[in-house]
Amino acid sequence: MDDSAEGPGGVVARIGILSVSDRASRGEYEDRGGPGVEAYLRDVLTSPWEAATRVIPDETELIRATLIELVDEAGCCLVITTGGTGPAPRDVTPEATTAVLDKELAGFGEAMRAVSRPHVPTAILSRQTAGVRGSALIINLPGSPKAVRECLDAVFAAVPDCVDLIGGPRLETDSDRVEAYRPH
Numbered sequence: 289m290d291d292s293a294e295g296p297g298g299v300v301a302r303i304g305i306l307s308v309s310d311r312a313s314r315g316e317y318e319d320r321g322g323p324g325v326e327a328y329l330r331d332v333l334t335s336p337w338e339a340a341t342r343v344i345p346d347e348t349e350l351i352r353a354t355l356i357e358l359v360d361e362a363g364c365c366l367v368i369t370t371g372g373t374g375p376a377p378r379d380v381t382p383e384a385t386t387a388v389l390d391k392e393l394a395g396f397g398e399a400m401r402a403v404s405r406p407h408v409p410t411a412i413l414s415r416q417t418a419g420v421r422g423s424a425l426i427i428n429l430p431g432s433p434k435a436v437r438e439c440l441d442a443v444f445a446a447v448p449d450c451v452d453l454i455g456g457p458r459l460e461t462d463s464d465r466v467e468a469y470r471p472h
Contacts, residue, residue: 299457301337303329304358304367306344306351308381309431312371313345321370324433328440335460340364346372351384359388359424365456366447367424368440371431373416381428382415389419389426393450396427396443403442404435418443423455445469 305325311317326339340362344350351372358364372381386392396418404411416428416439425447429439448459448468461468 299336301333301335301366301457301459302362302364303337303339304355304362304364305339305341306354306358306367306369307342307431308344308346308351308369308372310345310378313343319343320433321429321431321436324436325368325370325429325440328437332440332444332461332466333459334462335458337459346378346380348380348384348387351381352388355385355388355421355426359421359426365424365451366459367426369426369428370436373414373428373430375413375415379415382417385417385426385428386419388421390421392417392419393425396446399442400429400439403438404430407438408435420450420454425450425454425456441466 305322307319307322309317309319312319322341322343340358342354344354355367358367369381372379397416400416401411401414414430416430418427429436444466445468448461449470449472451459453472
């Protein structure tokens with residue numbers, strides 16, 4: 289993303305994209321979830337932003353530390369994770385995420401599972417969640433690029449208002465793609 293242009297108030301939004309995958313972190317598998325998130329954001333956001341990307345293994349403490357670093361040190365207003373949301377023993381992203389949240393926002397996970405269910409019967413096994421840490425919104429997504437797009441389509445209209453409410457920079461969307469809902 290070109291960060292030379294600044295948004296309202298001279299702010300370029302920083303957005304964390306965290307891929308959680310043992311195989312991708314070792315280079316054995318191409319990370320497709322993180323690039324899927326980045327492509328989605330390029331398609332939807334019209335305000336200036338820059339990505340802070342990370343690819344890490346499915347390790348609870350590392351996920352926690354990376355989320356804290358992206359929010360508290362890198363200054364991300366939004367962090368989107370991919371991977372580690374299933375029921376397998378190594379799937380620990382939701383647990384690591386909830387451990388660093390100030391407030392959980394259960395509606396995000398409910399909406400994402402609801403939109404995925406008609407397409408994939410196993411969507412009910414997905415444990416994605418979301419919540420607030422300081423002035424950042426953190427959203428967990430599955431690792432599949434198709435699921436990334438479906439899930440973000442289900443919730444992204446609420447993301448700009450949430451970021452506004454918690455004190456983050458104003459995120460503007462392409463209304464032909466996603467109409468940001470701002471009742472406040």
